[in-house]
Amino acid sequence: MTTPLLQIDTSQVSSRGALTEIIQETTALTRRLFVQLKRRPSTLIAGVLQPLIWLILFGALFSKAPEGLLPGGMSYGRFLGAGVIVFTAFSGALNAGLPVMFDREFGFLNRLLVAPLRSRSSIVFASVIFITTLSLVQSLAIMVTAALLGYGWPGAGGLLLVLFTLLLLVFAVTALSLGLAFALPGHIELIAVIFVANLPLLFASTALAPLSFMPVWMGWLAALNPLTFAIEPIRAAYAGPLDLSLVLLDAPYGSVTGQTCLLVLTGLTVGLFLLIRPLLNRKLS
Amino acid sequence: MSLIVLDHLEKSYGTIPALRDLSLQVPEGCLYGLLGPNGAGKTTTLRILATLLAPDLGDVRIAGLDALKDQRDIRRLIGYVAQEVAIDKILTGRELLELQGDLYHLRPKQRNQRIDELIEMLGMDPWIDRRCGTYSGGMRRRLDLAAGLLHRPQLLILDEPTVGLDIESRAVIWNVLRDLRDQGTTVLLSTHYLEEVEALADRMAIIDAGTVIAEGTPNELKKRLGGDRVTLRVREFSNEQEAETIRDLLQPLDGVQNIVINRSQGHSLNLVVDGEAVLPRLRLCLEEAGLPVFALAQSKPSLDDVYLQATGRTLMDAELAIAGQRDPKQERKQAMR
Numbered sequence: 264m265t266t267p268l269l270q271i272d273t274s275q276v277s278s279r280g281a282l283t284e285i286i287q288e289t290t291a292l293t294r295r296l297f298v299q300l301k302r303r304p305s306t307l308i309a310g311v312l313q314p315l316i317w318l319i320l321f322g323a324l325f326s327k328a329p330e331g332l333l334p335g336g337m338s339y340g341r342f343l344g345a346g347v348i349v350f351t352a353f354s355g356a357l358n359a360g361l362p363v364m365f366d367r368e369f370g371f372l373n374r375l376l377v378a379p380l381r382s383r384s385s386i387v388f389a390s391v392i393f394i395t396t397l398s399l400v401q402s403l404a405i406m407v408t409a410a411l412l413g414y415g416w417p418g419a420g421g422l423l424l425v426l427f428t429l430l431l432l433v434f435a436v437t438a439l440s441l442g443l444a445f446a447l448p449g450h451i452e453l454i455a456v457i458f459v460a461n462l463p464l465l466f467a468s469t470a471l472a473p474l475s476f477m478p479v480w481m482g483w484l485a486a487l488n489p490l491t492f493a494i495e496p497i498r499a500a501y502a503g504p505l506d507l508s509l510v511l512l513d514a515p516y517g518s519v520t521g522q523t524c525l526l527v528l529t530g531l532t533v534g535l536f537l538l539i540r541p542l543l544n545r546k547l548s
Numbered sequence: 549m550s551l552i553v554l555d556h557l558e559k560s561y562g563t564i565p566a567l568r569d570l571s572l573q574v575p576e577g578c579l580y581g582l583l584g585p586n587g588a589g590k591t592t593t594l595r596i597l598a599t600l601l602a603p604d605l606g607d608v609r610i611a612g613l614d615a616l617k618d619q620r621d622i623r624r625l626i627g628y629v630a631q632e633v634a635i636d637k638i639l640t641g642r643e644l645l646e647l648q649g650d651l652y653h654l655r656p657k658q659r660n661q662r663i664d665e666l667i668e669m670l671g672m673d674p675w676i677d678r679r680c681g682t683y684s685g686g687m688r689r690r691l692d693l694a695a696g697l698l699h700r701p702q703l704l705i706l707d708e709p710t711v712g713l714d715i716e717s718r719a720v721i722w723n724v725l726r727d728l729r730d731q732g733t734t735v736l737l738s739t740h741y742l743e744e745v746e747a748l749a750d751r752m753a754i755i756d757a758g759t760v761i762a763e764g765t766p767n768e769l770k771k772r773l774g775g776d777r778v779t780l781r782v783r784e785f786s787n788e789q790e791a792e793t794i795r796d797l798l799q800p801l802d803g804v805q806n807i808v809i810n811r812s813q814g815h816s817l818n819l820v821v822d823g824e825a826v827l828p829r830l831r832l833c834l835e836e837a838g839l840p841v842f843a844l845a846q847s848k849p850s851l852d853d854v855y856l857q858a859t860g861r862t863l864m865d866a867e868l869a870i871a872g873q874r875d876p877k878q879e880r881k882q883a884m885r
Binding site for chain 2: 291303
């Protein structure tokens with residue numbers, strides 16, 4: 264007896280190309296994350312509120328710092344602005360892994376894995392698109408507020424540089440967070456790591472104080488901290504005309520130009536994605 | 549022709565074996581029941597079929613495809629309704645179905661048509677646009693069934709589809725499953741409810757300790773067991789001595805296969821007899837001994853008897869025994885990616 268076994272109903276299942284299918288999957292998964300955000304906007308609001316409080320309180324704390332203490336005679340508020348913008352994007356992106364972790368724990372990921380996804384990278388793409396948009400929106404909100412507080416606004420070219428730098432940082436941190444979301448056993452552990460990583464990385468960077476203020480060992484830390492490589496170009500973009508070949512950082516190991524900062528961030532992003540790829544492949548296979 | 553062929557499957561979680569040399573064939577177009585106590589390996593078997601899990605050893609073929617290699621084709625072919633319903637509480641039921649439709653690459657127009665069809669079929673209209681977080685267990689199950697049916701799968705796999713459900717939801721789900729079978733879909737479901745297999749299944753397998761111990765149609769299995777069941781009392785509550793006397797009286801009679809004294813039911817006697825013809829002889833024998841029959845109930849063997857015969861214990865006892873051995877933490881870890 265011969266039975267037509269593999270009778271996939273072609274009127275139901277489209278025979279469209281791989282790219283169209285990947286776009287359909289990714290769009291649907293991304294839409295889900297945005298619907299969640301719309302109905303539960305507390306993460307969005309908290310993500311703007313926290314850096315805003317930093318900006319206002321920390322800015323006020325050191326507002327009477329003597330003129331000329333900071334490089335270029337900058338006011339502390341202006342100095343802090345760049346740091347807080349980067350901190351906003353950084354802590355936003357650090358949360359990228361949380362929705363994925365909850366999907367793992369509640370079994371929703373299994374629902375996705377039973378479906379004939381054209382590429383399981385769609386799950387990762389959706390997270391990256393979502394968290395990038397979210398972090399950039401939060402950062403822009405902080406930039407606008409900072410401008411209203413009188414801490415300046417980068418020019419058009421400067422704005423592009425700011426966004427590009429933030430994008431690189433957000434990609435890198437998202438990769439890290441997604442990697443953690445698949446490597447750690449549960450959301451408690453993930454939240455603990457996020458909690459521990461957040462503030463020390465901020466302190467050990469040039470967000471709150473310049474390198475010249477720090478003891479040597481901390482200067483080393485700050486000069487190796489990825490956040491610093493994002494903060495310095497943004498601070499330069501706020502300070503005036505753009506020149507990426509200028510030295511932005513007198514690190515203990517040598518002078519770092521704007522170009523070097525961006526190169527380091529690019530390298531970090533690529534490196535982290537390569538690093539988590541085998542992990543994602545294993546967990547999603 | 550078999551749609552599913554499982555060949556000598558072995559699977560362990562750490563040192564705990566879940567499947568031991570499990571082989572099974574499910575014919576195309578039938579409603580197939582997998583009966584067994586919790587922890588017998590039903591879920592593991594279904595997860596392997598759904599491509600969520602790979603066996604340590606053995607072959608899995610669905611519609612001639614190798615489930616370990618042609619995973620994407622298999623996923624198109626099957627609908628899988630898991631035991632623990634994973635639903636995004638923030639989305640509405642309709643949004644969840646739309647998401648699911650996109651993951652199966654349905655075109656938007658067909659997707660929405662199909663969703664409307666399923667809403668009608670499963671009676672979800674009053675609540676489908678409410679958020680899933682507000683749903684009862686029965687609503688979630690129906691929604692999950694709809695999600696599994698969106699792409700019109702050739703094979704529908706359901707893991708304990710009616711556990712803990714209200715009667716209405718259970719009836720809805722049973723009817724949908726029967727209709728699907730009538731329209732040519734192969735349906736494979738696991739359950740530890742005897743009456744569910746009895747009500748639904750064309751064929752069934754009993755699974756115990758990770759292996760198949762009996763297979764056939766429910767009637768075949770009962771017939772193979774043979775004999776009628778008789779419950780007999782000479783008064784409301786007999787004492788043990790009287791029950792033993794009766795047993796000794798009846799045991800030598802022609803056509804009486806086996807007698808068990810049921811202590812928990814007032815020392816009533818449970819007999820296995822060859823057929824109805826034996827009953828008048830029983831009555832006569834007891835009357836002659838001055839112990840006329842007070843109550844006598846006769847029944848055909850049930851699936852519980854089949855289970856008892858195959859494993860030497862009742863389904864209920866098996867569940868209790870296994871419940872103590874399970875490691876929920878390990879199982880949760882296994883289900884998590």
